[in-house]
Amino acid sequence: MISIAICDDILSQLEIVNIIVKEYIDEKMLDAEVYTFLHPDKLLMACETKRFHIYILDMVMPMINGVQLGVEIRRLDREAQIIYVTTATEFALDSFAANPLSYLIKPLDRQKLFNTLDLAISKINMSEEVTITVKTREGLRVLSNTSIACCERFGNTVRYLLTTGEIVESLTIRCSFSKHIEPLLRDKRFLQSHESFALNMSRVESLKEQGFILRGGTFVPVAKKQYTAVRNAYLDYRLGKGEQK
Known part of the structure; x- marks a missing residue:
């Protein structure tokens, strides 16, 4: 499922964009x-x-403007499609800091937004949106790869830390940790940094010599012998070179 976020501090403008986006979704049957x-x-x-x-972001908003907001979003998710919809033409050049898809001027032209959304949708790789099924004491649990921040082998089980902070623990696994997480590692965002740890690189705040710090403060270690390879894999991901595994 495609998720679209609209941010505008003026309610009437927010509702206008929301209506047009929903018309687009209905027309395209998305x-x-x-x-x-x-x-x-x-x-x-x-x-x-x-x-x-x-x-879909307004540019002039309280506390933080659209450029700052876009840059922060880009830091969190380099693959997001950012569209500016604003009355402020003077920020068009500044907006390139967030690498937006388009910069549309209000009053919003319905067809221009439709065309821009067509382009945004074409750039979204929904094949990345996969799920894994984890056997737990409570029964089967289906997790999307985007909801997993990291996972850790814990004895003969695997603990999944979700982006919400929830921990999901599997039943005893009958194979190696590397074999168990193979479905995750097919996603270019995931990296095994240690024989007992794997992480979602889109959740990383920083990389230290000992390991990764994820958003929220979780530490994921890197095996000393693998540090150079892990660091290079992470840098390739951040630089956009990890499109294929």
Whole structure:
């Protein structure tokens, strides 16, 4: 399912964009959901636990402008499609800092937004949205790869830390940790940094010599012998060279 976030601090403008986006979804018969935010802080809080494929942002907002918001979103998710919809033409050049898909001027032209959304949708690789099924004491649990921040072998089980902070623990696994997490490692965002740890690189705040710090402060170690290879894999991902595994 495609997730679209709209952020505008003026309610009437937010509703206009929301209506047009929903008309687009209906016309194209897309499996999509729309989330609206009246304040950029609320959107950034939501980004801590949810991934959006498309962001439609106003430029002039309280506390943090659209460029700053876009740069922060880009730091959290380099693959997001960012669209600016604004009355402020003077920020067009500055907006390149966030690498937006388009910069549309209000009053919003419905067809221009439709065309831009067509382009945004074409750039979204929904094949990345996969799920894994984990056997737990409570029964089967289906997890999306985007909801997993990292996982760790814990004895003969595997603990999954979700982006919400929840921990899901599997039943005893009958194979190696590397074999167990193979479905995750097919996703270019995931990296095995240690014989007992794997992480979602889109959740990384920083890389230290001892390991990764994820958003929220979770530490994921890197095996000393693998540090150079792990560091290079992470840098390739951040630089956009990890498109294929």
